[in-house]
Amino acid sequence: MPNLRPLLYTFRRCPYAMRARMALYSAGIQVDIIEVALKEKPAEMLALSSKGTVPVLQLKDGRVLDESLAIMDWALNKNDPDHWLPESISGAAAKACHKLIAENDSSFKQALDRYKYPQRYPNEDCSDARDDGLVFLNKLNTQLISQPYLLGETLSYADIAIFPFVRQFANVDFGWFENSQLRGLQIWLDERVNSQLFKAIMEKNRTLLLD
Ligand SMILES: N[C@@H](CCC(=O)N[C@@H](CS)C(=O)NCC(=O)O)C(=O)O
Structure with a gap:
């Protein structure tokens, strides 16, 4: 079943995940969040991206972005109200x-x-x-x-x-x-x-x- 919102696997204290979350927030994009324990990564996340790093964003159409800068680019190219790009x-x-x-x-x-x-x-x-x-x-x-x-x-x-x-x-x-x-x-x-x-x-x- 397709997600209603993009799904973000994140770790609160990870600096890569922070930059991704800030871009999503600035762009006003609502996402569901799964807080990951790095020692026990969810199988669902590893199935989306086998490299096992956060952040990982699964888009509504099923595409997966598993690099923080790619998530920033995706979010800000959708909406960049504060002209960060x-x-x-x-x-x-x-x-x-x-x-x-x-x-x-x-x-x-x-x-x-x-x-x-x-x-x-x-x-x-x-x-x-x-x-x-x-x-x-x-x-x-x-x-x-x-x-x-x-x-x-x-x-x-x-x-x-x-x-x-x-x-x-x-x-x-x-x-x-x-x-x-x-x-x-x-x-x-x-x-x-x-x-x-x-x-x-x-x-x-x-x-x-x-x-
Ligand atoms: N190039 C990746 C790096 C992401 C990354 O290394 N995240 C760390 C957490 S800060 C991680 O998930 N490490 C895997 C681990 O500790 O098992 C990105 O920009 O998203």
Whole structure:
């Protein structure tokens, strides 16, 4: 039987799932939510996407999106009331956006994992992980000193896709982050984390993203 609404498999604290939930929320797309225990993934989710990562979105027509950026793109291409899609700014902004997210999702995420969970890498020396991550944070901070958002004067796809990862990094040792020289980044992160949008998508015990 077809779903009445798209079905989102998510994990509340996963930064990839957060970016997907924010885009769905902004687009005003109602979805049914299944909160997944990563240690015990539902067979139904694995049947849709065998790679076993969240988020996974099953559309009403049965199509499956199992990459967070694909979910963001799908939602915002349906409805982008706040003009998050970088293409709505300029071609150059779109290029800068995708480059920044690619760096976030590769080298920064690698540093984040080693900083946050060094025990998962028993054969690696993770003592430089924070400094490795700082390279990306410094880059973001430089941009955020001269402008309020990563791509300029307005909140965009890049801010939404990246800040959940910066939040995780900052929370590993928040005292260190607060005392760092990353002033632009601190203000930006604080605003994002305290936004109504973020609070809404982090609410517990939701069965639906929007009612
Ligand atoms: N490239 C994927 C990555 C998603 C991902 O790695 N999610 C993590 C949770 S934050 C996950 O599901 N990991 C599988 C596991 O821990 O078993 C995306 O953008 O959606």
